[in-house]
Amino acid sequence: MDRLVRWVAPIVVFVVALLVWEWLVIRLDVPVWIVPAPSRIGATLVRDWPLLVSALGVTLRIALQALAAATILGVGIAFVFVQSRALEASLLPYVILLQVTPVVAIAPLIIIWVDDPEAALVICATIVALFPMISNTTTGLKSVDAGLLDLFRLHRASRWQVLLRLRVPSALPYFFSGLKVSAGLALIGAVVAEFVAGTGGTASGLAYQILQAGLQLNFPRMFAALLLIAVAGVSFFAATSGLAWLFLRRWHAGAGDR
Amino acid sequence: MQHNKAVHQASPSSSQTRNNPVPALQVHRVSHTYPSGTVALGTVDLDVEAGEFVSIIGPSGCGKSTLLRLIAGLEAPTTGAISRELARPSKSPIAFVFQQPTLMPWTSILANVRLPLDLEGVAARTSEPLARQALARVGIEDFAQALPRELSGGMQMRASIARALVTEPSLLLMDEPFGALDEITRARLDRELLAVWAEQKLTAVFVTHSLHEAVFLSNRVLVMTPRPGQIADTLAVNEPYPRDESFRLSTRFADLCAQLSHMLIAAGSA
Numbered sequence A: 001m002d003r004l005v006r007w008v009a010p011i012v013v014f015v016v017a018l019l020v021w022e023w024l025v026i027r028l029d030v031p032v033w034i035v036p037a038p039s040r041i042g043a044t045l046v047r048d049w050p051l052l053v054s055a056l057g058v059t060l061r062i063a064l065q066a067l068a069a070a071t072i073l074g075v076g077i078a079f080v081f082v083q084s085r086a087l088e089a090s091l092l093p094y095v096i097l098l099q100v101t102p103v104v105a106i107a108p109l110i111i112i113w114v115d116d117p118e119a120a121l122v123i124c125a126t127i128v129a130l131f132p133m134i135s136n137t138t139t140g141l142k143s144v145d146a147g148l149l150d151l152f153r154l155h156r157a158s159r160w161q162v163l164l165r166l167r168v169p170s171a172l173p174y175f176f177s178g179l180k181v182s183a184g185l186a187l188i189g190a191v192v193a194e195f196v197a198g199t200g201g202t203a204s205g206l207a208y209q210i211l212q213a214g215l216q217l218n219f220p221r222m223f224a225a226l227l228l229i230a231v232a233g234v235s236f237f238a239a240t241s242g243l244a245w246l247f248l249r250r251w252h253a254g255a256g257d258r
Numbered sequence B: 001m002q003h004n005k006a007v008h009q010a011s012p013s014s015s016q017t018r019n020n021p022v023p024a025l026q027v028h029r030v031s032h033t034y035p036s037g038t039v040a041l042g043t044v045d046l047d048v049e050a051g052e053f054v055s056i057i058g059p060s061g062c063g064k065s066t067l068l069r070l071i072a073g074l075e076a077p078t079t080g081a082i083s084r085e086l087a088r089p090s091k092s093p094i095a096f097v098f099q100q101p102t103l104m105p106w107t108s109i110l111a112n113v114r115l116p117l118d119l120e121g122v123a124a125r126t127s128e129p130l131a132r133q134a135l136a137r138v139g140i141e142d143f144a145q146a147l148p149r150e151l152s153g154g155m156q157m158r159a160s161i162a163r164a165l166v167t168e169p170s171l172l173l174m175d176e177p178f179g180a181l182d183e184i185t186r187a188r189l190d191r192e193l194l195a196v197w198a199e200q201k202l203t204a205v206f207v208t209h210s211l212h213e214a215v216f217l218s219n220r221v222l223v224m225t226p227r228p229g230q231i232a233d234t235l236a237v238n239e240p241y242p243r244d245e246s247f248r249l250s251t252r253f254a255d256l257c258a259q260l261s262h263m264l265i266a267a268g269s270a
């Protein structure tokens, strides 16, 4: 019953919202340059499918590369942080600095500095997605049960054994909750960076399509591109949640709750 | 770690005679102050003979856990010295059972019990049968593949004891291991613990806040003063083993408990 509600209820809301939207647009005779009807957006989606799907591919590629980079970098930095307090103390302020600086402010610089436009966008998106990976994984690696740590010490476990057999498993739920957040941020970063890059960018992602459609007053296409970004975001969330569930269902009680 | 040294320092047991056994554990004028400045333990002198079962009782915060951690080598004493004459040439001569079961939630009971051997680098081929044996000894061999959260509190505690036994330690340290369990489960585990202790010829130091448990289990009960704890008094329980429920129901048991209770009051602990 609960499961059914969790899956069906949002779909019902979606369908009802679409119907109301469609009805309102027709009823109030809303011009297409303000809000196009869902049916128009649908038709555009079908007509412009090859264009939009290749744009979606570019945006996804950038977001996934950024997510991979943020995961590798974030986990690496977290490992360094838990090995040495001094290193953590000296590097943490800069990690925070990177986090609090809006990516739209740094993106133009990076786009100038990095020749390959796609690489520049990946770097921007990585910066956006990095912080949750670092902070969650660091917290996880530190959140070790004190009793278990004593047990490992009593049996003279090496630093390496403590890391692999105790810290890493303890950190997994934190890592995955970081991954869920970072996946969304990587996508946001990819889109925002492409907006900033504008026509100087790769000229092929979804953000670029939105910009172009805006200039051409092609509002249904704007909405269609927007829809694809939203669908991509939901898929990222679903995929990382699924991954977390797969890894944690045996490992930790209530894994999905965190 | 502290106890490495002590093990090496310990002389071979050639001088040991039957009448005058060398203590398995000597705590000599040990006190402990935590870095925060808390004086957790006053000056303690304590000898425990090989094969003895000693309980420590005292008000909470008096330093019982600290004393056990010092004995285990998990903390270094601020003053004094601890030496351990541990009979078995094991890599892990000391086992510790914590107040909580302290099991790794992400892996099976079997893997949890095997852990000390894994850490010593024992091959799975050898460690797995030993772990199963330890599980059988505490009566939960059927739960080898279960996850800790699938077990009741009492069974988790059994798993924790199995893990302590798996390395065949000579010294078993227990910090209020049954404190969180109900009375009935606790009494059963007390009996089973005594059986294992006798069978394995363990030396046991057991911290509890239950007078009845202390009297039931021990050769000797040490009464501690409030923080910073010192040993105020000792109750000898000259009741032969094996002990069973008839001992618990005897007037002698009631007398001993009353005596211990008076000692606690005199120590300012009750």
Ligand SMILES: Nc1ncnc2c1ncn2[C@@H]1O[C@H](COP(=O)(O)OP(=O)(O)O)[C@@H](O)[C@H]1O
Pocket: B034, B035, B036, B038, B039, B040, B041, B058, B059, B060, B061, B062, B063, B064, B065, B066, B067, B227
């Ligand atoms: N790691 C620690 N750092 C600072 N103070 C501690 C620490 N562990 C225990 N204490 C303090 O030392 C005293 C003795 O603690 P403990 O040995 O746990 O007592 P008991 O086990 O008898 O209840 C208490 O006042 C406690 O707050």
Ligand SMILES: [Mg+2]
Pocket: B061, B064, B065, B066, B175
């Ligand atoms: Mg305690």
